[in-house]
Structures are given as C-alpha cells and as structure tokens.
Amino acid sequence: MSYHLRFNEADPLRIRFALSPLWETQGAVRVLARPHQQGYHLPWLRRIADRARGLDLAPLHLLMPDRGHNSDCLYPPPPGPAVTFEEEIAAVRDTPPHLLADDLARTLAETPGAADTPHGRRMLADPAGAVHWLADLIEAAWEALVAPEWPRLRALLEADVAYHSRRLAEGGLERLLAELHPAFAWTEETATLTVAYRGEHVRALEGQGLVLVPSVFVWPEVVSGYDPPWQPTVVYPVRGIGGLWSESGERTPDALARLLGRARAEVLCALDEPAGTSALAHRLALAPSSVSAHLSVLRGAGLLTSRRYGHQVLYERTPLGIALAVSQPDDE
Template identity: 85%
Template sequence: MPYHLHFGEADPLRIRFAISPLWETQGAVRVLTRPRQQGYHLPWLRRIAEAARGVDLAPLHLLMPERGHNPDFLYPPPIGPAATFEEEIAAVRETDPAVAADDFARALAETPGAADTPAGRRMLTDPAGAVRWLADLVEQAWEALVAPEWPRLRALLEADVAYHSRRLADGGLERLLGELHPAFAWSEETATLTVEYRGEHVRALDGQGLVLLPSAFVWPDVVSGFDPPWQPTVVYPARGIGGLWTEARERTPDALARLLGRARADVLCALDEPAGTSALAHRLGLAPSSVSAHLSVLRAAGLLTSRRYGHQVLYERTPLGIALAVPQPETD
C-alpha cells in the first residue's frame, strides 16, 4: 500500500533538502530494536552499547510500532534546512498538549496493550507532562547515541544533499526521484510521486513543496505519511552508509601510504563521499589543522577538488585521486 504525493503547478519549484539531527536521533533509537536495520551499523552499536543502557528508551520504543502511526509532533519534519538539535527539541517542547494527546492515542493504538502500560497511561492522562518527559528522553538519547558521532553523520548527510542537489540541477525532478530510492516512482502524467511502503497515505502538496530528508538510520525503508499541518516530507536512506563506520586506515593501500605518507593517504581514502575538514578530523582522530594541511597538499597535487556548501568547504576526489585511492587488481 503506497504513499501518493500529488504535486501542484508550483510544487516542483519548491523541492528542498534538509538535515535533521532530531530525525537521526529517532532513527538511532529505532535501530536498537530493529535487527533488519542494524547490518551497516554494527560498529556504532558496539560503541554506544554501554551508553544506551544508561537511558530508559522503553517509552520511546512504545511509540514506534513496526507498522502504523508514529507521533509526528515528537519527530516532526525539520524546521529548517540545517537546524540544530537544540532548536528542534525546543520546538518539540512547545507542542500543544491537545496535539500530543491525539498523536499518543493514535500511536499507542497500533500496539495491542500499549495504552494500558504505565507509560501509555501516563501519556494519555497527562499529555502536557508527557511531552516534557519524552522530550527529555529524546535529548538523553541524542547525547548518548548520536551527538558523539554527529560530525561523521552530518558529513555523510551533507555529502548526500550536495550530490543530489547537483543531480536535480543536471537532470530535473524526474531523474532525481528515480535515483533516490527504488521505492520511488514519478508519474509525469498525474504529477504524482508514489512511494511503496507499509501504509496508505494520500496528500496533495498544495504549493507547500516537498522536503527530501536523507537519513543514515532509516535504511532500508523510506518514510513519509505526514499529515497537515506538517510539511510534506520524505525521508530516504543517504548514500554511502555502507562505509559510514569504516575507519580510513582499514582501506588505505600500503603502497599509497608509502607514496604519500600514512596520514595524507588516510585523508584521501576517507573521501569516499565529499566531506569537510572537521568531519574528516573527527573520523581520522587527527587535529583539524593537520587535516587542513593535508587537504591543501592533496588539492594542489590535483587529487582533490573543493567547493563551498552552506557553512563549510567540502572536498572530494578528482578522477586521479579516485584512481590512487582505489586498490588496483594485481596482474601477472
């Protein structure tokens, strides 16, 4: 049963991308109880295991049924293209209790017996207090599960946005939507985006446009289904999650390390996707000043190009840089 998002005349001109640390937090919480989504994230799961045990995530999991409604107010579409977690969680705390009560009732009804648990009764009888309580839990989840890795995650998401923004500019909306995920199908005749997923949802965009939100943790699914007044949004798996938790030293050829030096070779090999200085420094465990110096040398040698995206400069490999970073098969 698919989602159907109907575009009006102005909506194709109002497509935008966004990044949401709040959405990555809910995705991280969800992955903890979804074995089918854990494959790419096993190194991260091992790192955060102890921290996760220190947060009572059960009330959040209660509101995450495998199928059906999840509270939109708790994980809303992003309030801006690059809002901080602090800005997003502040908006959650301001939720009208009546809106929260309706969301609680719908989500708890998806799981038999959920409304009769102590946590479920607390949400239904005191929605205003439950909003504060759950916002505190989400903030604890952010600090324990996501914040320590946010530079790495943000770099992946920003690289995805930069890549698909270029694809939109080069090939138009139909080409972009066809590449984002196999579940997407665009009909030029009816101006409708159909998303195959577990649920039935029909919405006319009515001039609001569509937010495309890459996520590291949503794989292999896509998520939509936001009802008014929420901004129409589709969450899709970001490119490059297969190498998200791989350390550069694990993929740096020894011959390249001897040629360029270990640290400089690690920087080159870490750029499977475009990334900025701070993200690379976090990933490699190097000082930002050192990474910046290595990036300058690699760019001067023709192995990297750079361009500004938002608040930072993103670096990516040139064809020559790709040829050096990818191990070549041995020949007799």
C-alpha cells in the same frame, strides 16, 4: 500499499533537502529495538553498548509501531536545511498539548495494548507533561547514541545532499526522484510521487512542496508521511552507508601511504563522499589544522577539488585522486 503525494504547479518550486539530528536520534532508538536493521551499524552498536544500557527507551519504543501512524509531534519535519538538535528539541517541547494528545493517542492505538501500559496511560493522562518527559528521553538518547558520532554522520548526509542537488541540476525533478530510492515512482501524467510504504495514504501537497531528508539510521527503509499541519516529508536512506563505520586504516593501501605519507593517504582515502575539514578530523582522529594542511597539498596536486556548501567547504576526489585511492594494491 503506498503513499501518493500529488503535486500542483507550485510544489516543484518548493522541494528542499534538510538534515535532521532529531530524526537520526529517532532512527538510532528504533535500530536498537530492531535487529534486522542492525547489519550496517554493528560497529556503532558495539561503541554505544554501555551508554545504551543506561537509557530507558521503553516509552519511546512504545511510540514506534512497525505499521501505521508514528508520532509527528515528537519528530516533526526539520524547519531548515541545517537545523541543530537543540533547535529541534526546543520545538518539540513547544508542541501544543491538544495537538500532542491526538498524536499520542493515534500512535499508541497502532500497537494493541500500548495505551493500557503504565507509560501509555501516563502519556494520555497528561499530554502537557508527557511532551517534556519524552523530550528529555529523546535528548538523553541524542547525547548517548548520536552526538558523539554526529560529525561523521553529518558529513555523509551533507555529501548526499550535495550529490542529489547536482543530479537535480543535471536531470531535473524526475531524475532526482527516480534515483533517491527504488521505492519512489513518479507519474508524470498525474504529477504524483508514489512511495511504496506501509500503509495507504493520499495527500495533495497544495503548494507546500516536499522536504527530502537523508538518513543513516532509516536504512533500509523509506519513510513517508506527516499529516497537516506538518509539511509533507520523505525520509530516505543516505548514499555511502556501506563504508560509514569503517576506520581509515582499513581502507588505506600501504603502497599509497608510502607514496603520499600515511596521514595524507588516509585523508585521500577517507573521501569516499565529499566532506569538510572538521568531519574528516573527527573521522581520522587528527587535528583540524593538520587535516587542513593535507587537504591543501592534495588539492594543489590535483587530487582533490573543493566547493562551498552552506558555511563550510566540502572536498572531493578528482578522477586522478579516485584512481590513486582505489587502485593501489597492498603488499603481498
């Protein structure tokens, strides 16, 4: 079973990447209810356990069936490359009630009995009120589960976009789509992107292009969908998730710390993926000014390179920096 996204001659020109804090919040809520998705996120689950117990996520879980239609109105495609959660949730609250009513009814119908639960009946009886109630629940989930970790998550997501943007420049659209996820298959003869996913669906993009959204919490799956009027969107697992929750001290060799100094070595080892100063400062619990000074020294020594991405500067290791970070043995 697959989604088939059919391109015309204009669609390749309108492919864009975007980050979505709203989608990460949806993914985080979903992970809490699905133990098979929790493997990589156990450190995060331990950190948010107390905050999660104070949330009533049952209405949101009711709108997250394993198969079939999931709510488009509550988690629409991000409108821009670096939209804020506040902008996304404001758009959700502005959803026309008639559009939401159909969306909620379709989603609840995917789970037998969901529409007859107290929460389901409340949603269907008053869609205009439900959108604000549900948006409040999503906002509470964002503040408790995702916002404290957003600098770390955003750094990984931005690094993924930077990497795949380079791959697009180097090898074109076919290589990009082939590398994003094993579930993707590009058929040149019909200009069709096939995404192995739960359900059978065909959609012609008709010049709208495609939004590609990397996600931490969607792992290990890929999500494709959205019906008109939403822009076609594919959400795929971000690169580098294996080391996302590891602390810097767990991956900084003592020999490298003696050579560079502990803090500077931790900055170098934390750059498994390109990152900016603020994200590194948050990850390492250091002052941004200190991280900036360490980055300047490491770059001057030829261990890092930098480039501008949007409004920030991303740093990544040079071949020499990679060799130092990964090949230093710990003391016996």
